[in-house]
Amino acid sequence: MQGLALWQQQALAVETIDATDSAALLPELQNLLQNRTTPLILKGLCLNWPLVQAGLVSDAAAADYLLQFEQGEPVSVCQLAPETQGRVFYNADFSSFNYQAGKMPLPLLLKQLQQSAALQAAGKPASIWYMGSTEIERWFSGLAAHNSLAHLLLQPLTSVWLGNQARIPAHFDFPQNLACNAVGHRTFTLLPPEQIENLYPGPMEFAPGGQDISLVDFLNPDLDQFPRFAKAQQAASIAALEPGDVLFIPSMWWHHVQGHDALNILVSHWWRDSPAYLGRPTNALLHSMLSLRSLPKAQRQAWQALFNYYIFEHDNAPEPDMPAAAKGMLQKPLDELNARQLRADLQNKLKR
Incomplete structure (x- = not known):
């Protein structure tokens, strides 16, 4: 060496x-x-x-x-x-x-x-x-x-x-x-x-x-x-x-x-281990820097709890009692149809 x-x-x-x-x-x-x-x-x-x-x-x-x-x-x-x-x-x-x-x-x-x-x-x-x-x-x-x-x-x-x-x-x-x-x-x-x-x-x-x-x-x-x-x-x-x-x-x-x-x-x-239709995680990080990082600390901590529940600890989160067809983006894993709908919704909201 x-x-x-x-x-x-x-x-x-x-x-x-x-x-x-x-x-x-x-x-x-x-x-x-x-x-x-x-x-x-x-x-x-x-x-x-x-x-x-x-x-x-x-x-x-x-x-x-x-x-x-x-x-x-x-x-x-x-x-x-x-x-x-x-x-x-x-x-x-x-x-x-x-x-x-x-x-x-x-x-x-x-x-x-x-x-x-x-x-x-x-x-x-x-x-x-x-x-x-x-x-x-x-x-x-x-x-x-x-x-x-x-x-x-x-x-x-x-x-x-x-x-x-x-x-x-x-x-x-x-x-x-x-x-x-x-x-x-x-x-x-x-x-x-x-x-x-x-x-x-x-x-x-x-x-x-x-x-x-x-x-x-x-x-x-x-x-x-x-x-x-x-x-x-x-x-x-x-x-x-x-x-x-x-x-x-x-x-x-x-x-x-x-x-x-x-x-x-x-x-x-x-x-990568996930389908390409799920997008690049870096995009989520960049958007979080835009929308979350400048919030007051208490609000950031509240969003941290949401991210833990929906994202980082979702494996341990209790499954909601609802029909599978009604879960939408709560599906695990997210299928391609719901992923494309979510992407289109995000793109529309980012234009505002």
Whole structure:
């Protein structure tokens, strides 16, 4: 775990199971992950992928293999100056970000990574390059045929991530994630959702990648500025991934991601456990910020009781004694017809 802060090196390791016998494990993958609420490393699960095997030969072999599937459409790229230490973040006054963003043909990006590696080998400062989530079928058509676990999951969004020593600040995602470390070494620092109060999230509406991030630099945490982060450190766990390893990240878990090598390639699979017609929970949070957060405390507490009854503790709430057809939005779970009616009602009310 070279390049990690001391506190990360001392954190507990994520639970790991040996998955090198993928033929035996893959049929049981859905059952293994169903209802799981903590991270899990599946050691060697994708070791037999052609992309992984190419990367074990050399970075050049991995690049050549990937280029077979390149569709000619430029990819979105971030370039970070050497002094950023690869940390994707804001500029000094939070008016912009600390990287240059743009589009670049994949062959040129791979050449830039090669040049950065040569500079680093010579002990000279070099740019950090990062290609974030890039949808696999659109940009790498055919790659998923032998380098994906999507066929085992529930309609996942499968993406490719590529770069050198980039550091992605801690953030969370609503979907579940099965992250397959194909080339290079990556370290994930993971924290459970309840640690949000110790992570100092930044702006919600303006963030790298569109998802609010922790303002704490995990490599150099300033405990004078962020004193509660000391509690987060105690709750953190580490997943140090080698080529072929797969990490399950449960929904809403915070994760900081650090690439260690001259070329790192990750294939991620995002999926949700609820039907898409139920919408994105983030929308409910944003509307609550608009309509509830500025209420007097006593009123907020009253609404908290309603949310607990109807939402967070509804599993234990007594069922109302009424015909099923009369329950409407009180149905558990909400069916598609009632969900669409509720959505239409909300849209009309939000226009007022």
